[in-house]
Amino acid sequence: MKNIGFALILTIVFSCHETDKGHNFYRLWYDEPANEWVEALPIGNGRLGAMIYGHPASELIQFNEETLWAGQPHGYSHQGAHRYLDTLRQLLWGGKQKEAEELANREFMSVPFRQLCYLPFGNINLLFPGHKNVSNYKRELNLDEAVSTVSYEAGGGRFKREVFASFPDQAIIIHLESEKEGGLGFSASLTTPHHKSYITVRNSTLILKGTASNYSSPADRWGNPFPESKITFEARLAILENNGDISSTDTSLIIRGASEVTLVLSGATSFVNYANISGDPSKRNEEYLSHLEGKSYNKIKESHITDYRSYYKRLEIDFGGSDISSRPTDERLNTFYRDEDPDLVALLYQYGRYLLISSSRPGTQPANLQGIWNDQLSPPWDSKYTININAEMNYWPAEITNLSDCAEPLLALVEDLSVTGAKVAKEHYNLDGWVAHHNTDIWRGAAPINNSNHGIWVSGGAWLCQHLWQHYQFSGDKKYLKECAYPILKEASRFFTGYLAPHPEHPEWLISGPSNSPEQGGLVMGPTMDHQIIRNLFSNTIEAADILGIDNDFAEGLKNIREKIAPNQIGHHGQLQEWLDDVDNPNNKHRHVSHLWGLHPGNEIHPATTPELAEACKVTLSHRGDGGTGWSRAWKINFWARLLDGDHSFLLLKNLMVPAGNGGGLYPNLFDAHPPFQIDGNFGAVSGITEMVLQSHLKDGNGNYILDILPALPSSLTKGKINGLCARGGFEIEIEWEEGALKELKVLSKLGNSCTIRYNGRQIQLDTDKGETYCFNPDLK
Ligand code: FUC
Secondary structure, X not given: OEOOOOHHHHHHHHOOOOOOOOOOOOEEEEOOOOOOHHHOEEEEOOOEEEEEOOOOOEEEEEEEEOOOEOOOOOOOOOOOHHHHHHHHHHXXXXXXXXXXXXXXXXXXXXOOOOOOOEOOOEEEEEEOOOOOOXXXXXXXXXXXXXXXXXXXXXXXXXXXEEEEEEOOOOEEEEEEEEOOOOOEEEEEEEEOOOOOEEEEEEOOEEEEEEEOOOOOOOEOOOOOEOOOOOOEEEEEEEEEEEOOEEEEOOOEEEEEEEOEEEEEEEEEEOOOEOOEOOOOHHHHHHHHHHHHOOOOHHHHHHHHHHHHHHHHOOOEEEOOOOOOOOOOHHHHHHOHHHHOOHHHHHHHHHHHHHHHHHHOOOOOOOOEOOEOOOOOOOOHHHHOEXXXXXXXXXXXXXXXXXXXXXXXXXXXXXXXXXXXXXXXXXXXXXXXXXXXXOEEOOOOOOOOOOOHHHHOOOOHHHHHXXXXXXXXXXXXXXXXXXXXXXXXXXXXXXXXXXXXXXXXXXXXXXXXXXXXXXXXXXXXXXXXXXXXXXXXXXXXXXXXXXXXXXXXXXHHHHHHHHHHEOOOOEOOXXXXXXXXXXXXXXXXXXXXXXXHOOOOOOOOOOOOOOXXXXXXXXXXXXXXXXXXXXXXXXXXXXXXXXXXXXXXXXXXXXXXXXEOOOOOOEOOOOOEEOOOEOOHHHHHHHHHHHHHHEEOOOEOOOOOEEEEEOOOOOOOOOOEEEEEEEEOOOEEEEEEEEOOEEEEEEEEEOOOOOEEEEEOOEEEEEOOOOOOEEEEOOOOO
């Protein structure tokens, strides 16, 4: 450990101890079983997910596999769409928005008009005769181990179930115990909502096979059929350990007189990648199950916990408990608005990290609108990937909360989109490079969908590119930058070099269009958000080319174009304009606040560098209000933190942490409510809380990142400690504060970069050695 100035003395005084929550780990717990899906507890290994209801007599475990989607490999481009691009622009310049939207709906949209949906897999049903009247009931989800437990007493004996989704063993494991010798008897069956399916029983294993159901409608509004579902699936429920008697019927397994039973669920589909579904789910299940042969429950559980903790334990948080912290989770949520229990904030934070670890592992699909948890054949917004805010919000916590590798699935999706999006760039715009619009699915659709008034939005791919760049900013991985990120950024930028058009009345400006400001105002030329995103894409591409020492001319070209992109405008209410025309309605409470993208997650607006624009953002936020859907409230937590207003940021967090109602809120299992359930709000809240305590999106005059410590600490979080936060430039941070003021700061330099540390009006420059930790007192000494 290195000492700067008085750091050594102060280190002793303030004692750099490790956060140790000991037995007081984070858990969600309840004294009743779940009646609704949003009361059940989620587990997942990135690929398999399940929701556990915890009923003593009739347990229901609803499960998913992330690649079970409707449809089949499909390109969505509309042949010849580009022939209408100029006409669309002319109509919009001429004020004929309706005509433009109608023409675009006929000639410019994806085929079919919508994308396909993520599907549920099945249910495990366990029936326990005689377990109707129970006492001392408890169910919980232990975030420290990623294990869900149900325990109760029935018929004079105690019963316990443990369920988890193992990544190393690629299966869902269910362990059942009876305190009384031989007291465990139950039947197990599998069901599925897919009608093309059947069940067989072989060697005491239930086997469910089928083909995915079709999309809910046969054809789109123009009569284009939705691609038929071709993905096949198989799940197996096997008995791994059992000390009772086993028998079976045609569709169920029956166990009698056991004390301990371990069941294992393996599930797979034929999906290989977005262009190939020739996999063999039976073979995959055989492989998964053969890995488990001969392993004891304790061994499987131990390797699950070790694997899970290798992610989860990278960050520890402690906001201090209160006497209400020990109450059931749903009761704590019901009164949070009043009592502001800081420990519930910390629980929500770690739960968000848990959900990301459970739904997004290297090699899996990215977390969709519901992570991997979905029980409906026709889920809200198809449970796919909306990329005009939602999918990106899912990944806001990844780098900053030390889960960089959990972002890999999103980065891999962008790589796929750069291929499918190149076809769309050609077919819809006759341009090189690649583009993606406001949604994508497992088939990596990139063309505009749903309706031209919001589907033609060109910045989806460009926004996603920010995540590739951030992966480099946090990791400093030049090989990744060179081989993966840069080629994709470059081709995304190339598209916009051809796409941006001069404004007829301000020929000095280049603008985006036809496009929209998600998802209001219809098809327009020149929405502010597009310009902010495109500037950001260009800046990142230019910086990447510079770091790699390549493409100097291309980068110079981008610099020239970037300067001409229409700048942010302040309107007559003092607001940041959503469009080039000053037409914002101060009474508009719309959930999207897209034009504040430059404030967050962008970095072109900040109270210190662009104070007028920052003030205009405040005006806009005050117009939009403090409500909105779950993700909208989550985004506003981040906005207010970036405006350095911790109390307003916390107000939005409180508005997010209310029982789910008419807009926003949390369900009893702390899933975020759009409503209905949408996981982005969970992730956006984690990011927002992080932005209150650490920001690193600006650079100092030397080109080093500024680590802004406690920039927006709310007065309700008077004391706390977080270790394991990550900052751009490759730093790992531990912050401890008391009575609203910094107590101690530790900075681990993973790459040996320099940085500026800023706290409470003071700042110092820090040159670091790789691998060293630097300790500071509140005076930054
Ligand atoms: C966008 C949002 C909706 C919802 C959907 C999944 O369309 O406007 O609120 O989040 O995505």
